[in-house]
């Protein structure tokens with residue numbers, strides 16, 4: 001129980017309901033991101049996919065459903081998110097496996113190789129040093145010619161974190177019209193305490209430092225606050 005007497009499950013359930021509403025309203029461009037991911041993976045089969053910070057897998061389950069011989073390993077620190085992901089994957093042709101773990105701890109342990117690693121709106125929760133460790137570990141966990149696809153909140157060039165987050169909150173205030181005042185306050189609290197977005201160029205440099213052969217900016221959405229980057233081993 002938290003100090004105000006609300007169980008962590010109750011807090012998670014409320015926060016997850018808010019994030020589901022954001023996805024359902026498509027405020028973070030999940031529909032277009034899923035479309036672009038589907039284009040990127042078209043024709044790739046068989047495929048061993050690792051989804052880091054997978055949440056309930058609403059988006060990734062759609063991208064891979066119907067592609068033959070896809071095995072999808074979802075890692076998330078939230079057991080409740082994973083149980084929702086398990087329900088989601090059960091409705092698809094995908095073989096799923098679900099691991100409750102910190103994503104960096106999972107990557108740094110010995111384990112299987114993957115053809116594709118996805119990280120969607122999860123990397124920005126890590127600090128800069130941890131992000132470099134993330135790229136290093138992804139490079140080691142990918143099979144030869146394997147690929148990392150990263151879609152996330154990013155920081156515009158040259159802007160400090162405080163200004164970046166304030167701009168993001170201003171954008172939410174004007175565009176996310178279906179969210180209630182209470183929901184927006186919870187989102188604001190989450191962003192101010194947990195979001196550490198990096199510039200695209202810094203993420204691409206981290207990939208290079210980790211030894212990826214190619215580092216590529218693919219597309220951006222929502223006036224550049226959300227990006228898709230690709231790294232090939």
Ligand SMILES: C[S@@+](CC[C@H](N)C(=O)[O-])C[C@H]1O[C@@H](n2cnc3c(N)ncnc32)[C@H](O)[C@@H]1O
Pocket residue numbers: 019052053054055056057059075076077078081101102103104119120121122125
């Ligand atoms: C904003 S949601 C993104 C969910 C989904 N990937 C998507 O694209 O919509 C972030 C997810 O990352 C998980 N997460 C955040 N930090 C994590 C960490 N260090 N290790 C594992 N999971 C983490 C959260 O529990 C949550 O499910």
